[in-house]
Amino acid sequence: MTQTLTILGLESSCDDTAVGVVRQTGGELPEILASVVYGQAELHSAYGGIVPEIAARAHAEKLDLCVVEALRDAALTLGDIDAIAVTAGPGLIGGVLSGVMCAKGISAATGLPLIGVNHLAGHALTPRLTDAIAYPYLMLLVSGGHCQFLQVNGPDAFTRLGGTIDDAPGEAFDKSARLLGLTQPGGPAIENEARQGDPKRFRFPRPLLDRDDCNLSFSGLKTALLRQRDQIIAVKGGLTQKDRADICAGFQQAVVDVLSKKTQRGIRIYLRDNPAVPSFAVAGGVAANTAIRRGLETVCAENGVAFHAPPLALCTDNGAMIAYAGLELFKAGHRDGLDLMARPRWPLDKTSPAILGSGKKGAKA
Amino acid sequence: MTLLPNPLILAFDTSGKWCVAALLSGTRVLAEQVEEMTKGQAERLMPMLTEMLDGAGVTWADLAAIGVGTGPGNFTGIRIAVSAARGLALGLNIPAIGITACEARAFQAPSGACSAIPAPRDMVYLCRHEAPNAPPELMPHGQAQAFAAGKGLSLIAENSPQGLAEAIARIAAKRWQVPQPAPAPLYARAADAAPSRHTAPTMLD
Numbered sequence: 001m002t003q004t005l006t007i008l009g010l011e012s013s014c015d016d017t018a019v020g021v022v023r024q025t026g027g028e029l030p031e032i033l034a035s036v037v038y039g040q041a042e043l044h045s046a047y048g049g050i051v052p053e054i055a056a057r058a059h060a061e062k063l064d065l066c067v068v069e070a071l072r073d074a075a076l077t078l079g080d081i082d083a084i085a086v087t088a089g090p091g092l093i094g095g096v097l098s099g100v101m102c103a104k105g106i107s108a109a110t111g112l113p114l115i116g117v118n119h120l121a122g123h124a125l126t127p128r129l130t131d132a133i134a135y136p137y138l139m140l141l142v143s144g145g146h147c148q149f150l151q152v153n154g155p156d157a158f159t160r161l162g163g164t165i166d167d168a169p170g171e172a173f174d175k176s177a178r179l180l181g182l183t184q185p186g187g188p189a190i191e192n193e194a195r196q197g198d199p200k201r202f203r204f205p206r207p208l209l210d211r212d213d214c215n216l217s218f219s220g221l222k223t224a225l226l227r228q229r230d231q232i233i234a235v236k237g238g239l240t241q242k243d244r245a246d247i248c249a250g251f252q253q254a255v256v257d258v259l260s261k262k263t264q265r266g267i268r269i270y271l272r273d274n275p276a277v278p279s280f281a282v283a284g285g286v287a288a289n290t291a292i293r294r295g296l297e298t299v300c301a302e303n304g305v306a307f308h309a310p311p312l313a314l315c316t317d318n319g320a321m322i323a324y325a326g327l328e329l330f331k332a333g334h335r336d337g338l339d340l341m342a343r344p345r346w347p348l349d350k351t352s353p354a355i356l357g358s359g360k361k362g363a364k365a
Numbered sequence: 366m367t368l369l370p371n372p373l374i375l376a377f378d379t380s381g382k383w384c385v386a387a388l389l390s391g392t393r394v395l396a397e398q399v400e401e402m403t404k405g406q407a408e409r410l411m412p413m414l415t416e417m418l419d420g421a422g423v424t425w426a427d428l429a430a431i432g433v434g435t436g437p438g439n440f441t442g443i444r445i446a447v448s449a450a451r452g453l454a455l456g457l458n459i460p461a462i463g464i465t466a467c468e469a470r471a472f473q474a475p476s477g478a479c480s481a482i483p484a485p486r487d488m489v490y491l492c493r494h495e496a497p498n499a500p501p502e503l504m505p506h507g508q509a510q511a512f513a514a515g516k517g518l519s520l521i522a523e524n525s526p527q528g529l530a531e532a533i534a535r536i537a538a539k540r541w542q543v544p545q546p547a548p549a550p551l552y553a554r555a556a557d558a559a560p561s562r563h564t565a566p567t568m569l570d
Binding site: 046051057063067101107109229238239339 | 440569
């Protein structure tokens with residue numbers, strides 16, 4: 001008998017309130033029946049970053065409405081759904097809690113199974129949702145505050161090959177954009193500037209390239225950008241459009257070089273396992289940057305590894321990826337109780353030693 | 366829909382250091398539970414509600430409406446209860462009625478009293494019973510006492526979870542048949558957020 005599964009997915013771990021519906025019949029390519037995303041950019045723009053309390057307030061009054069909208073888009077009712085998947089972490093805990101409680105309410109009311117999904121697993125499994133790529137594959141996950149290389153062996157089996165020891169590139173882009181008076185989110189703003197800039201005029205550091213591993217560091221790069229900016233301002237009293245474009249181009253080139261080089265190392269480690277269909281995928285908001293994508297594509301082509309990058313709308317936060325991750329977990333027999341816990345930190349790789357974060361809150365990655 | 370003679374209302378609140386719930390059938394309280402806790406409300410609330418319904422021999426589908434405490438109170442706490450109530454209302458296709466802490470405390474308070482919701486740092490949210498639509502006002506405890514005294518009332522700034530869920534249930538029982546807006550947390554205070562301290566560089570051209 002061929003089984004058809006339809007999963008509802010709720011996501012509220014950062015500044016997007018999102019709900020998706022995904023359906024899969026047997027081993028066919030899964031289908032996204034709805035994906036509703038409400039961003040909060042305008043709520044946070046005055047503060048130069050996401051304010052957790054403001055984000056949580058917006059999620060709490062939007063999530064159920066998003067569920068209604070997604071079901072309407074999919075032309076379904078809750079009676080057509082097989083399970084409720086929800087991001088249970090990691091992320092801004094106020095928003096995660098709102099999502100988890102809303103999902104628990106729907107689950108209790110309907111009797112539908114509840115599945116807590118790791119937000120990062122949502123991103124990491126997206127290449128299977130869009131391209132049906134086979135396990136194991138190598139993944140560069142660059143979502144918000146996260147940046148790590150993962151070997152994805154199954155829906156709940158991840159090996160971390162390396163990751164950032166401080167900032168993620170997404171944070172570096174946002175902070176750098178702020179230092180240059182550009183709009184948020186910083187990624188698209190810097191990419192846009194960089195297009196007109198000369199990447200060779202300013203030389204920015206490539207941290208940790210001397211280390212033969214997959215770990216990365218981006219906070220020094222941001223500081224170098226601040227120094228370069230202040231040097232120019234000290235001389236001229238401000239920046240010209242060209243100065244700014246050149247800084248952006250140099251900064252972006254440094255990020256491209258670091259990510260490309262470390263991807264090369266990740267591929268080398270991954271290929272030791274002799275995967276049948278060597279595949280690399282990049283997901284997360286930073287994967288939307290064309291220069292970064294091109295750099296990674298080149299490395300993959302040179303190493304005979306298939307390159308996958310899900311479409312932009314599925315690289316940024318969305319509910320469809322949570323629904324899909326929930327679908328894989330559901331098929332693997334995973335269920336959660338109504339005591340499901342929301343977790344601000346939740347490393348995907350449960351065995352590798354922590355490289356970032358410690359103390360009471362535990363490891364971040 | 367036929368109206369049952371004794372509609373079942375489930376009410377709950379996690380706006381403070383507690384998880385409380387009550388099940389009302391008509392005017393009769395079938396069950397009430399008060400659990401004090403400083404954290405863990407998000408994990409405890411739904412299992413507690415399930416246990417309460419099981420204990421009373423009823424199911425989720427028997428409910429006519431949900432009543433939920435909307436604060437003021439702990440920001441995360443009021444979101445926990447409100448989000449659960451909205452999820453339940455959606456899944457059961459029944460109304461969820463938001464009841465403010467001021468409404469609940471006024472219901473509990475004896476006449477001749479003015480209520481206030483304790484807030485951190487010896488502040489209170491003063492409830493304006495004379496102006497039911499006015500939002501509660503955050504002020505020092507002493508100022509609220511002076512306000513009440515000026516009106517010849519005693520100030521009750523009680524923060525006990527006892528009777529809170531029953532009060533919410535009884536108020537919700539009076540309202541649920543009239544269409545109500547979806548419950549929303551009553552924060553009564555803006556989010557703490559400072560504008561960005563980074564100044565953009567001067568552009569020369």
